[in-house]
Amino acid sequence: MPSAISKVEIGPAGARYYDLFLNMLSLGSYPHFIKGVVDKMGINPGQSIIDLGSGTGKNDCFMVEKVDSQGRIVGLDISNDMLVQAWKHCRGYLNTVFKK
Ligand SMILES: C[S@@+](CC[C@H](N)C(=O)[O-])C[C@H]1O[C@@H](n2cnc3c(N)ncnc32)[C@H](O)[C@@H]1O
8 A cells, every 4th residue: 555655665566576577577687678778877886876766676786786885775665565676686685674
């Protein structure tokens, strides 16, 4: 159920299938597109990044590779269901956290 401050809050099914849906819609090109964008962002080791509306965390998984173990990623999202997905996707990275 969307909260009063957001009309785009995503629920359990939307969060679970969000990446799959985008992959299908883009005929599998979406992850490559995102990775290409992150490659061009000029992210350096040691930097800290706040990702507002971090969704399923897939972008953060790419960005954390760039900031390396000295950097940090903080993903913020209004949707608990998206946060659950993000924690799952990035569970291998100790320097990545997701918060509401
Ligand atoms: C279109 S999705 C994009 C997710 C991700 N950045 C991506 O590129 O795949 C937008 C995200 O913003 C979150 N969002 C919407 N309104 C928000 C708010 N007011 N504060 C925090 N997150 C919000 C939604 O829950 C959703 O996960």
